[in-house]
Amino acid sequence: MKIAILPGDGIGPEIMAEAxxxxxxxxxxxxxxxxxxxxxxxxxxxxHPLPPETLALMHACDALLFGAVGDPACDGLxxxxxxxxxxxxMRKELSLFANLRPAKVFPGLxxxxxxxxxxxxAIDLMIVxxxxxxxxxGEKGMRTTADxxxxxxxxxxxxxxxxxxxxxxxxxxxxxxxxxLCSVDKANVxxxxxLWRDVMIEVAAEYxxxxxxxxxxxxxxxxxVRAPGKFDTIVTGNLFGDILSDQASMCVGSIGLLASASxxxxxxxxxxxxxxxxxxxxxxxxxxxxLANPVAMILSAAMMLxxxxxxEAEAARIEAAVAGALxxxxxxxxxxxxxxxxxxxxxxxxxL
Amino acid sequence: MKIAILPGDGIGPEIMAEAxxxxxxxxxxxxxxxxxxxxxxxxxxxxHPLPPETLALMHACDALLFGAVGDPACDGLxxxxxxxxxxxxMRKELSLFANLRPAKVFPGLxxxxxxxxxxxxAIDLMIVxxxxxxxxxGEKGMRTTADxxxxxxxxxxxxxxxxxxxxxxxxxxxxxxxxxLCSVDKANVxxxxxLWRDVMIEVAAEYxxxxxxxxxxxxxxxxxVRAPGKFDTIVTGNLFGDILSDQASMCVGSIGLLASASxxxxxxxxxxxxxxxxxxxxxxxxxxxxLANPVAMILSAAMMLxxxxxxEAEAARIEAAVAGALxxxxxxxxxxxxxxxxxxxxxxxxxL
Ligand SMILES: CC(C)[C@H](C(=O)O)[C@@H](O)C(=O)O
Ligand SMILES: CC(C)[C@H](C(=O)O)[C@@H](O)C(=O)O
Numbered sequence: 032m033k034i035a036i037l038p039g040d041g042i043g044p045e046i047m048a049e050a051x052x053x054x055x056x057x058x059x060x061x062x063x064x065x066x067x068x069x070x071x072x073x074x075x076x077x078x079h080p081l082p083p084e085t086l087a088l089m090h091a092c093d094a095l096l097f098g099a100v101g102d103p104a105c106d107g108l109x110x111x112x113x114x115x116x117x118x119x120x121m122r123k124e125l126s127l128f129a130n131l132r133p134a135k136v137f138p139g140l141x142x143x144x145x146x147x148x149x150x151x152x153a154i155d156l157m158i159v160x161x162x163x164x165x166x167x168x169g170e171k172g173m174r175t176t177a178d179x180x181x182x183x184x185x186x187x188x189x190x191x192x193x194x195x196x197x198x199x200x201x202x203x204x205x206x207x208x209x210x211x212l213c214s215v216d217k218a219n220v221x222x223x224x225x226l227w228r229d230v231m232i233e234v235a236a237e238y239x240x241x242x243x244x245x246x247x248x249x250x251x252x253x254x255x256v257r258a259p260g261k262f263d264t265i266v267t268g269n270l271f272g273d274i275l276s277d278q279a280s281m282c283v284g285s286i287g288l289l290a291s292a293s294x295x296x297x298x299x300x301x302x303x304x305x306x307x308x309x310x311x312x313x314x315x316x317x318x319x320x321x322l323a324n325p326v327a328m329i330l331s332a333a334m335m336l337x338x339x340x341x342x343e344a345e346a347a348r349i350e351a352a353v354a355g356a357l358x359x360x361x362x363x364x365x366x367x368x369x370x371x372x373x374x375x376x377x378x379x380x381x382x383l
Numbered sequence: 384m385k386i387a388i389l390p391g392d393g394i395g396p397e398i399m400a401e402a403x404x405x406x407x408x409x410x411x412x413x414x415x416x417x418x419x420x421x422x423x424x425x426x427x428x429x430x431h432p433l434p435p436e437t438l439a440l441m442h443a444c445d446a447l448l449f450g451a452v453g454d455p456a457c458d459g460l461x462x463x464x465x466x467x468x469x470x471x472x473m474r475k476e477l478s479l480f481a482n483l484r485p486a487k488v489f490p491g492l493x494x495x496x497x498x499x500x501x502x503x504x505a506i507d508l509m510i511v512x513x514x515x516x517x518x519x520x521g522e523k524g525m526r527t528t529a530d531x532x533x534x535x536x537x538x539x540x541x542x543x544x545x546x547x548x549x550x551x552x553x554x555x556x557x558x559x560x561x562x563x564l565c566s567v568d569k570a571n572v573x574x575x576x577x578l579w580r581d582v583m584i585e586v587a588a589e590y591x592x593x594x595x596x597x598x599x600x601x602x603x604x605x606x607x608v609r610a611p612g613k614f615d616t617i618v619t620g621n622l623f624g625d626i627l628s629d630q631a632s633m634c635v636g637s638i639g640l641l642a643s644a645s646x647x648x649x650x651x652x653x654x655x656x657x658x659x660x661x662x663x664x665x666x667x668x669x670x671x672x673x674l675a676n677p678v679a680m681i682l683s684a685a686m687m688l689x690x691x692x693x694x695e696a697e698a699a700r701i702e703a704a705v706a707g708a709l710x711x712x713x714x715x716x717x718x719x720x721x722x723x724x725x726x727x728x729x730x731x732x733x734x735l
Contacts, residue, residue, distance in 0.1 A: 226535030
């Protein structure tokens with residue numbers, strides 16, 4: 032059980048420390064933690080946000096725990112040297128094509144959402160976002176038009192097999208939940224979306240126990256505000272998934288509490304290889320102050336135990352400890368409380 | 384003052400009837416209304432959702448009042464024959480590149496938002512959406528990959544001049560409001576967005592009285608839930624604008640109340656030529672029942688008087704009548720009331 036520990040930038044190291052404490056407290060036999068640099072932290076040392084050393088480590092491990100990347104010091108760099116490129120590089124290099132983002136309000140924390148409590152309290156959804164295709168990874172560049180102007184372009188595309196593999200993940204996810212899957216696209220405008228929709232319908236035939244519906248992305252953004260509780264599993268492409276999953280996280284009211292898993296097809300001796308990270312970013316403004324909420328990072332470790340190591344009981348134990356600590360008032364500044372990073376970690380450890 | 388009246392499909396004709404009653408009640412000298420078919424209504428008669436007859440009318444008029452298009456009977460048609468293509472065709476044919484979508488809660492209606500009343504009540508923003516470029520109008524199609532699979536593709540692009548003209552509209556809009564402009568892009572991933580951002584910064588130099596900030600689209604979707612009241616003017620591309628403006632409309636709680644203007648560069652004898660339409664769709668489920676809320680359509684007529692005919696006082700008069708009628712309880716089923724389309728129209732007319 033080799034785990035790559037990639038704290039990254041900003042608050043990454045602080046919150047990672049708490050996740051590591053929680054993992055160690057479980058005393059899992061055979062667990063090895065291997066540290067690596069990523070993002071601005073790697074760029075400072077190796078001149079690249081995702082250097083060969085880190086790539087080698089990623090390949091050698093069974094799962095990756097990823098903090099956050101991003102540092103204002105890198106704002107002026109060329110795009111391929113910026114910290115966020117490490118995230119894109121990791122996803123592509125390890126073929127992590129399925130991003131799972133659960134969104135659910137923790138009991139007692141409904142009041143922290145800007146949605147009315149009864150609306151926020153009803154949220155319990157899972158977004159399955161494709162992570163290896165779309166306009167993210169198509170050819171892109173700057174060209175000159177016939178009349179001599181600069182023009183930026185990015186090619187959006189999906190092939191059948193790319194859609195099919197994420198469709199299977201989504202249908203299986205829906206099977207393990209309520210059996211309702213909503214596929215989000217913009218098929219009234221995009222050919223890419225038309226193919227997406229066609230393949231979703233094809234794959235649906237293999238899952239007669241799942242009800243598939245289709246929704247345009249503009250309507251989905253609307254429904255996620257109006258009645259987010261109506262959604263169960265949502266599957267969508269890389270770009271729409273980026274937007275909708277952040278929107279859904281904020282509906283829950285607490286971006287500091289939400290974890291994510293990025294999975295590929297690669298099976299290790301223990302389960303599916305994957306990378307696990309909080310949904311929030313590196314928050315440079317509060318970095319190093321011991322103020323960051325480590326809950327999303329700790330819950331990312333729980334998702335890792337579940338998906339990459341098949342340790343469902345241990346994952347559930349961490350999740351219960353987090354819910355217990357939150358309910359007992361282990362709240363940081365992001366939730367109107369006074370606890371710091373370490374204290375919240377202590378509270379979770381105590382509840383384990 | 385030639386106005387094209389294009390009711391379209393579903394509830395379009397019913398709500399258009401009320402907007403026309405309100406316009407006639409103003410007894411504007413020289414106002415001519417010219418009826419045309421669009422959407423499924425045009426396809427039924429002419430075999431195309433935007434036939435030459437309608438295009439000729441659009442070109443001949445100074446402004447267009449557009450109801451809504453969309454009809455389930457057209458679901459199986461090839462894409463270019465579907466009703467929504469009429470909207471895209473109109474925007475392109477008339478070079479309507481700037482879509483203005485105000486979002487503001489009507490006093491007393493805060494409780495209809497799924498956002499908490501104090502969050503919803505603070506919303507007063509204007510989205511300026513580019514409408515003639517982006518992945519909407521780039522080359523698109525279905526191709527076969529080297530290994531024989533289908534692949535859908537759509538080219539996203541923006542040229543300098545396309546970004547510059549919408550930038551000017553946005554900066555001028557911000558000048559007329561609070562002087563704060565937020566440009567939304569995904570410049571950490573897209574070259575199109577990088578050009579967008581570069582040109583926004585260039586144009587900003589001409590508007591020293593406007594403060595420009597940049598936000599990634601995923602973060603914008605999040606902030607529109609967390610604290611929509613913090614935004615004033617937002618400018619963004621066609622695709623992101625489609626998503627964010629629908630999201631913002633729903634934050635207001637009442638998609639049946641919001642209007643939009645689509646403007647180009649063409650000046651008529653009276654003002655800027657434009658098309659005006661509600662943000663909501665054709666709502667086939669309630670079509671023909673007299674249940675639809677005509678307010679968004681009536682407010683679209685007000686926007687037309689303001690932008691295409693320079694009739695600010697008349698526009699404000701309609702808006703005040705609508706606010707008065709709503710405040711006095713002229714609510715349809717969409718807002719928990721019992722009034723039908725005609726009764727709401729009566730209430731607005733009475734308040735004029
Ligand atoms: C950092 C950025 C490239 C990334 C994305 O757009 O995928 C982030 O927003 C995310 O969602 O993980
Ligand atoms: C009907 C559709 C093509 C259109 C769009 O995506 O622009 C609509 O959603 C809108 O926002 O006016």
